[in-house]
Amino acid sequence: MISDVRPRPFLRAALLATAALLCSCATYHPLPLGNGEGAASATQLSVPANTMPVPELATHRFDPADGLDVTEVAMLAVANNPDLRTQRDGLGIARAQAFAAGLLPDPQLSFGEDLPHGDGGESGVTRAYSLGIAEDVSSILLRSSRKHAANAQAEQVNLDLLWAEWQTIAQARLLFEQVQNLRTQQAELDAEQQALAPVDQAVQAAVRAGNLSYDGASAGLNAMADARKQASDNAVALHQAESDLRQLLGLAPNAPLDLVGQPYRADPDDAQLQEALIDLPKRRPDLLALQAGYRAQEATLRGAILAQFPAISVGLNNARDNTGIKSNGFSINLSLPLFDRNRGNIAIEKATRQQLKDDYDARLLATRGDMHRLAADLRTLDAQQQAQAVHAKQLDAARDAAQQAWQKGLIDWPTYLSIRANALAADTDLIALRQSRSATAIALEALLGRTDFVMQRTPRQ
Structure with a gap:
């Protein structure tokens, strides 16, 4: 029988965190152009002395x-x-x-899921997923x-x-x-x-x-x-x-x-x-x-x-294959400075x-x-x-x-x-x-x- 077990708590937490961050984002406000008219008289203007540069x-x-x-x-x-x-x-x-x-650069969140089909649920194959988070270390080093x-x-x-x-x-x-x-x-x-x-x-x-x-x-x-x-x-x-x-x-x-x-x-x-x-x-x-x-x-x-040194990004992974075996791990991406450098x-x-x-x-x-x-x-x-x-x-x-x-x-x-x-x-x-x-x-x-x-x-x- 196909299992319906999914990483729902972790995914829900990630989605809630993302929604909270989106709520704090900047919003757009229009700024109309002016008509290009200067002041009709200097008496209409005020100049605070404390803003003067000398x-x-x-x-x-x-x-x-x-x-x-x-x-x-x-x-x-x-x-x-x-x-x-x-x-x-x-x-x-x-x-x-x-x-x-x-x-600091934002971390990258990735999620994937494989949905088996065609076996009628007789093989015991379950749904597989992968969940990971990665950060660009090179950008932090160059900050x-x-x-x-x-x-x-x-x-x-x-x-x-x-x-x-x-x-x-x-x-x-x-x-x-x-x-x-x-x-x-x-x-x-x-x-x-x-x-x-x-x-x-x-x-x-x-x-x-x-x-x-x-x-x-x-x-x-x-x-x-x-x-x-x-x-x-x-x-x-x-x-x-x-x-x-x-x-x-x-x-x-x-x-x-x-x-x-x-x-x-x-x-x-x-x-x-x-x-x-x-x-x-x-x-x-x-x-x-x-x-x-x-x-x-x-x-x-x-x-x-x-x-010129290798660009590095690191990440943490949590996954489950289609046999139900779960795994935790990490990933390191490294560029090879062979030609460009x-x-x-x-x-x-x-x-x-x-x-x-x-x-x-x-x-x-x-x-x-x-x-x-x-x-x-x-x-x-x-x-x-x-x-x-x-x-x-x-x-x-x-x-x-x-x-x-x-x-x-x-x-x-x-x-x-x-x-x-x-x-x-x-x-x-x-x-x-x-x-x-x-x-x-x-x-x-x-x-x-x-x-x-x-x-x-x-x-x-």
Whole structure:
């Protein structure tokens, strides 16, 4: 007679355990896409100071109700910049990967059953089954290298994010000053057109009356045309700068930009430069990120070397054959490293490590060169700006005197227009020099690096 004895208690326990595990599994929740609209105003946003990556921002109160100063613009850029949001998502992925790398592999459960038929139950043959559980030992042995590599990669992503935040802060400061300079220059160009209007009207009236030829009037006619063109070009540049700043801040295209206060003044000195050059690899987040990436590759290479040894999995078995004899045993699966021996992956990881090393050396060399170049540029621009400021002040005084003299009829209008044009050019050049000097100083300050940047950031959404 065929026996109905089966390993039901053990199977039931396994099924119940599996069901319990399935109940604790993650579930799916949809996440709809957004509409891509930025904030309509900075006053709708809040920026906790304790989330800022540098101390000068972390100690500043964010209050856009009375306008945005340069520090608040930098804070808003760090908190609300769309590109930084994407990089923070990447940091979340890297940390999830580090978590996954430390998980142990799930054991494999197997069950099989043979059902006899056709003998009418006269032979005494019973149902046979086999039940086993196995674990991949090699994966456990490689867990340490895998986890070290994933943790180092997460650290690299975190440092890359910090470096991106620094660059965003510098860009926010530059755009703040650029917008203010262009607005100042626009007001100056508008005032210039108003000042030229009486001369332009007089010249055109003289031409219409036949008292002045077009050849003789060309200087007067071109003066107003040039002023209009400069104002138009400046307005286009202002629109672009304001658009760039809104995008950097994650604001809507028509959001108001109420900028108040003075621009950021960076004045890195030679002592800071020398200090940075001495311990540069310990200060710059991008260099620290490359170091973390190199450590991750070292761990990956060690894992590839360990993987050249035989892959092992072990298991325990419980079985009963069709005669009713039960047995317990174990199994060991072992790969034979005769041909592959993971030599290809080892060669790839070694070459990758060499590439990372050369990349780090090249970045460090380029950084030192950039710092020396920017320091030299800053000294040149400082001297040039001082000289240009004196020159512009003299021409402004000459313009004021010429305006009074022309109104009194003491000088002719071509001389008056020439003096005004020279003064306007000097003022415009001075604004451009200030912008260039500020950009150079901010870039050099960012390259100097800081020793007190925030490594443990508060997650931002």
